[in-house]
Amino acid sequence: MAHGLDLIGERWALLIVRELLLGPKRFTHLRAGLPGASPDVLSQRLRQLQESGVVRHRKLPPPVGVPVYELTEWGMGLEPIVTGLGRWAGSSPSLPRDAPIGVDSLVLSLKALFDPHVAGDAEIAAGLRLAEDEFRVIVAGGEIALARGADGHPDMTLDTDPATFASLLRGTRSLAEAAAGGDLRVDGDMGTAERFVAFFRRPVPHPSARNTTPPSPG
Structure with a gap:
């Protein structure tokens, strides 16, 4: 170590x-x-x-x-x-949850947030267009794989900006809200897109890390 x-x-x-x-x-x-x-x-x-x-x-x-x-x-x-460090830090009570995040960091966070129990035996090939960057995300067998570049035949593609995609992962906006506001376009089935976004668990502060300040003397 x-x-x-x-x-x-x-x-x-x-x-x-x-x-x-x-x-x-x-x-x-x-x-x-x-x-x-x-x-x-x-x-x-x-x-x-x-x-x-x-x-x-x-x-x-x-x-x-x-x-x-x-x-x-x-x-x-x-x-x-x-990935493990990111997942662990996501449970920090002092995490600045609204801080700006880079595109690669945002996409890599999918691995930290991915919940294999929710995904189950689902198989989805998703495309991501985040501003000028494109990525492909494959979910299969309770695992997730990420790669840079477009997939020729995704089941659906989310076309949005990084800030909007971050809000979807944080649960502060829904796909329907983002699409209605013109900040998101879904190429493919909306139901598949909603199912895909649900695979990612929103990080919450770990209970044991709260109120850890030692009491003052006396």
Whole structure:
């Protein structure tokens, strides 16, 4: 555990891992996902993660041909740690539940919020269009898989903005309300879309973490 924290315990390191879990990114796209990290700090963390074997830097093949950062196969093993930490933090009483959230963070939160007991034996291939980003979400056998990019034949697609999608996951808006307000378009069956959104459990503060301030002396 101590060695693991030596590798990924520096500020921004695990968040860089989070940004790369859905696929390679250019440096500029990493900066967009981590606006609080300066270019110098981000470059330093990327060098450290490369030296430790978590991240690699390579050039995409033609016709793209741009340099990107991506997780190594070993680095991808951090995915359950990132998901588990997010799930645990979701039960924090001090979590800023209305704070802005990046697109990749929002999509990755689906794994932390996914309730396999509610999903049961459902099989749904969903598409997500969040502003300029597209993702595919596959639910089958009580498990969920995420990937960047469009699916050729999804059962339904939610076309919206990140803030609206976050409100659907938080339960502060319904699909019908968002669609009626013009903030959401459902391509496909609305019933399937409603069933899909219900697979994700809204995080609530854990009872044992409340009122933990020790009493004042005397």
